[in-house]
Amino acid sequence: MDQTLNFKPSPKSSYFRSSPGSKLSFQSEDDRETALSSDFTPKPKPKPLQGMTTTTFSPEIEETFKSSNKDVDVKKTRNTKLSRFSTQRIITVNEGDKDEEPEQIEKEIQQYQILYTDIIDDQAKTIEEQMKKMEEKIKVSPKLNKIKSKPISMRNFQKIGESKQDKLIDHPFRHLIFNPTIQEEIFQKHLRITQRGLIYSKRCLKGPSDQFIEKKKISLPKINPQRLNTIFLDLDETFVHACLQKENSQIKINQINDDGSQNEININIRPYTQYFLQELSQFYTVYIYTASSQAYASAIINFLDPQKQYISGILHRTNCMETKNGFFIKDLRIVADLDLNKTLIVDNLVHSFGLQIENGIPILEWNDNVDDVELKYLLEYLVDASEQPNLKEFNVAHFQLEKLIDYIIQQ
Known part of the structure; x- marks a missing residue:
């Protein structure tokens, strides 16, 4: 997607990855500009930008985790106010929405999960039971007769999973990836990225x-x-991947800039992208919403x-x-x-729709896998959803998704 949060701590000042030829520009923020935000929490002490790392959490959250081992009520509501919005840009990236997704917030996650070890098993069972009930109730959409080649639904996971010996078929969050066959390593990575985005969105x-x-x-x-x-x-890592010079790209496109100049961008396009857009437009008004430049x-x-x-x-x-x-x-x-x-x-990336989690679908990140079929299988879910009131x-x-926040991911 756009802006990948990078939870990986670094003793040095962090960097933001961008497409070839882009420049990074850091500016100081004018407090008067940020006054539009409803968050009046005192600012944390200044420190180097580090994408999103474990140190990005506010002192209040860190103190909460430290005190969690001292008989803190697990149901206590957090009132942390961390993120504020600014009308002044502090980072300028020429093209591509590629800020880094935090890879590690292990300390916070582990400390937070200790509070819930007694209820995780019950939650997992509840999720699994609810998913099975939902799959039994959903019927094949009559609208699918209009689609040229009918994609396989999430409802066929069990049948296909058994035939392919899918080890993940009974996982309570297997549904986060629509492809009925997926490598466990890829699934676990997607699960961790999604969980970290949820924690940031809901807690910070x-x-x-x-x-x-x-x-x-x-x-x-x-x-x-x-x-x-x-x-x-x-757009980025959902439909296309902007390639660096050292990467082999499928497509070369001329980009016309605001000043009339042109530059070439190299991209890979995810399999089934144009088919997906063509069929989806029969049921939805479709917009692109990206954090990249116009x-x-x-x-x-x-x-x-x-x-x-x-x-x-x-929307850009x-x-x-x-x-x-x-x-x-x-923000929709x-x-x-x-x-x-x-x-x-x-x-x-979940944090991109972090203010409307209920409306969000966290799709599997894509870079260059020519065998990827996620869009093909996502399509039927979206067609099913279009029929709902x-x-x-x-x-x-x-x-x-909110139940994934407390789920203990096996390492």
């Missing part, structure tokens, strides 16, 4: 004020106004949908909320007249 991310959102409000066009359901799709996003979308038949519009970096840590958050509330009960957002409730019932 503080939403902007209503005044800030009003300043960001936009109205979006629709190719087909009769489509009641809306979906926002990430010029970069437009160049890629013009290649994927040259006739503008499937994608109704693009200026439409994101930027935290003081330099992370771009996609900035879209005027948007019904969140009929809206979904797909991203490979409340997409958000349907999505919550399927993913149950």
Whole structure:
């Protein structure tokens, strides 16, 4: 997706990965600019930017973890207010939404999970039972008859899993990857990334004020106004991967910059991308929502949908909320007249839709695997969801992401 949170501690000042030729620019923040945020928590002591590392947590959270071994009530509500939003950019990246996802917050996770060791088994059983009940209730969508090649549904996991000896078939969060066959190592990595994004979103991310959102409000066009359901799709590591010079790329595209200059961008395109967009547009109004630049996003979308038949519009970096840590958050509330009960957002990083977890689908990150079929199997879930009176409730019932926060991932 966009901005990959990097939880990996480093004694040195951290860096942000970007596409070839991009430059990193750090600026000091004007406190008057950040006054739009509803978070008035005192600032932590200044320290070098480190993407998102274990040290990015506020002193209040660290103190909470230290005191957790002293008979703290596990149900006590946290009032941590860490993230604030700024209208001034503190990081400038030329193209590609590639901030780093934190890889390690092991200390915080382990200390937090100690509090829940007595209830994890019950939670896992409950999740598994609920998933089985849901799979039994869902029936094949009649709309799928309109699709040229019917993708295999999540409902077929058990049948296919048994035939392929899927070791993960009974895992309570197996549904986070739609492909019915997946390597355990890839699954565990995706599970950890998703959990870390959830912890950051629920424990640290503080939403902007209503005044800030009003300043960001936009109205979006629709190719087909009769489509009641809306979906926002990430770009980088969801549909495409921007290649470095040393990487072999499938496609070379000319990007036209704001000043009229041009530069070449090299990308790989995820398998089934154009098929996915074509079929999905029959059931949703489709938008791209990326933390990359407008010029970069437009160049890629013009290649994927040259006739503008499937994608109704693009939201880019200026439409994101930027935290003081330099992370771009996609807040759906900035879209005027948007019904969140009929809206979904797909991203490979949870923190990007951290303010609307209920609407989010954390897709498996993609770089260059030519055998990837995740989009093919995700499609049927989205078609099923489009038939529901409340997409958000349907999505919550399927993913149950908040329960993953307390789940102990086996190392």
